[in-house]
Amino acid sequence: MTIHLHREMEELNRTALEMCAHVEQNVRDAARAFFEQDVDLARRVINADRFIDKMEIDLAENCLKTMALYQPVAGDLRFIFSLSKISGILERIGDLAENLARKGKTLAGLEAVAIPPELPEMAEMARRMLKDSVDSLIDGDSANARAVIKSDQEVNARKRLVRQAGEAAILANPARCPQWLVIISASRNLERIADMAANIAAEVVYSVDGNVIRHSFDSE
Secondary structure, eight states: OHHHHHHHHHHHHHHHHHHHHHHHHHHHHHHHHHHHTOHHHHHHHHHHHHHHHHHHHHHHHHHHHHHHHHOOOHHHHHHHHHHHHHHHHHHHHHHHHHHHHHHHHHHHTSOOOOOOTHHHHHHHHHHHHHHHHHHHHHHTOHHHHHHHHHHHHHHHHHHHHHHHHHHHHHHHOGGGHHHHHHHHHHHHHHHHHHHHHHHHHHHHHHHHHOOOOTTSSOOO
16 A cells, blocks of 8 residues: 555656646746736736646645545655645646736736836746745755745845835826836735745645744745
């Protein structure tokens, strides 16, 4: 039975990594669609989210079936339980990427404004946090996962700067308010993606070390 359990766990891990790859790609494409106001790419991101939703349902169900059928214990149970939670987190990241792509479509229809440099920095940091959290899952590396969690505060700090820049720009030129509201909202999407990456990292720490830390770090 142990052999069968480990085979099932390998398949769950393979499916989770496939889902991670799709989500990472959608985040990367959504950021590009936003900054380049690429409407066609934004549409592809939006359509791709349906596949991510289906993967989340399938992975969560297979995790539950494996737990019910094989009744794993200790580290195996933590691993499967964490994968189940990570699938939901990845689905939410996919939703956030879709929202960011939609904002790129909206921005494409408005008069251009200079985007604060902190926003593309946020996009790159959030993307890197997501990649590092997935790498820590693959490698079972709780130290790397903890480093991802610490990075979240840097993203939060940049979000505050984007909001301040937007508020100042709106006061200086109220006619540009629609553009800046979209930009400020995009910064919230990116901040939430970083939060979700930190949540994945927290699940990795739980799976590897057995320590529950998801309530011990703050997110704005």
